[in-house]
Amino acid sequence: MKNLLLILFLSFTIGLQAQNQLLKGRIVDADNQSGIAYTNIGIEGTFYGTASDANGFFELKIPAEFANKTLFVSAVGYENKNYPVAELLTTEFARLSLTEQTYNIEGIDVAARSQVLFRIIKTAAAKVPDNFHTGPIGLKFHYLAKETRNDSTSLVREAIAEMTDQSGYSRPSIQDAFDNRNFRFTEVNKNFRSYSFPDAQTGFDELIELDLARLSNTIFSEELIRDYDLQLDGIRPYEGDSVWVIAYKTDKTDLAHTGDYYATKMDGKLFILKSNYALVRNECMIEASKNNPQNRSLFTEGSDEQQVRYHLTALYREQGGKYLISYFDQDKSFTNQSGELVKISRKAALLDFEKSPQSISGRTYFEDSTYDEKFWNAFHSGKKL
DSSP states (O other): OOHHHHHHHHHHHHHHHHEEEEEEEEETTTTTTOOOOTTTTEESSSSOEEETTTTTTTEEEEEGGGGTTTEEEEOBBOEEEEEEEHHHSSSSSSSOOOOBBOOOOSSSTTTTOOHHHHHHHHHHHHHHHHHBOOEEEEEEEEEEEEEEETTTOEEEEEEEEEESSSSSSSOOHHHHHHHHHEEEEEEEEESSOOSSHHBBBHHHHHHHHTOOHHOGGGGGTTTTGGSSEEEEEEEEEEETEEEEEEEEEESSSHHHSSSSSTEEEEEEEEEEETTTTTTEEEEEEEEEEEEEETTTOOOOOOOOOEEEEEEEEEEEEEEEEEEEEEEEEEEEEEEESSEEEEEEEEEEEEEEEEEEEOOOOBOOOOOOOOHHHHHHHHHHTTOOO
């Protein structure tokens, strides 16, 4: 009987593995073989996709039904490239090279005056309701958060996060986003137990605040934009179009200008499409004297997070003729009260998108959900429930 059960278990396991394969690889520059950060990677005609990390590495689950499709890879300043999924799945580790591309743009000089750059950013902010999806919309994310102290074992929380936005991008502002965006965790998979509120804190709310187009704050605020120093970092090709890459920084490091209550330094880059002024990427680096553990935008009298430094990235993709957020990334480090170096990585990749969803009530700031083994086995194997 035991042998029979073992055979059935092995057959089931093999069957699950056949349903899905995990594609691992790295996106590199064809010339110098260095990793290309935050590259868009996805299966054409689907919502399945991801982005490479800061060093170009990526992992993407490939369901069996997509084995004959094409993987697209695109990055600012590089030629787009497509790969047959079937061929990639025959390799243990895929090393995908992109070729840098130059592009001659008329009318805008690399040393363009600040007035021109201000105009570009103001136009991009004003055109968000035209370029992005209006509400109500629903978004489903695969959320992954890791916390490591002194390079020891990581605490890992993996989840499915569902969010609804009654306004979408029709009325971008901090208040409208807070009033109309709600989210919940429908599934959670983690390697630790939550014994306190800090342990149960999801951190997802801080991540979605990186959606600059939705909040229309900091550099996208018409009232504040003149407080930033702007430089044209280049004009580069992007998915058949070209983007202005505008570097920004400010000496005014208060909450309004940085989104961080205790920031001491901020600099970043905006990537704005030349054809329609759509924002397709925002990334910035922030340093802060300390942070409130619940959210970087809140006041605190404590010292739970000191000497804070983090890198933020938000990517936008076109879906159904309009743009919306497709990927969040936050890599954060700080010193805690015990003097330990803590590193936190939070990422969320869009899995699905729908118009006019059933509205979600409230926000899941804390969770202690029951682990559903059947769901996560199916999710990781690519099997449909």
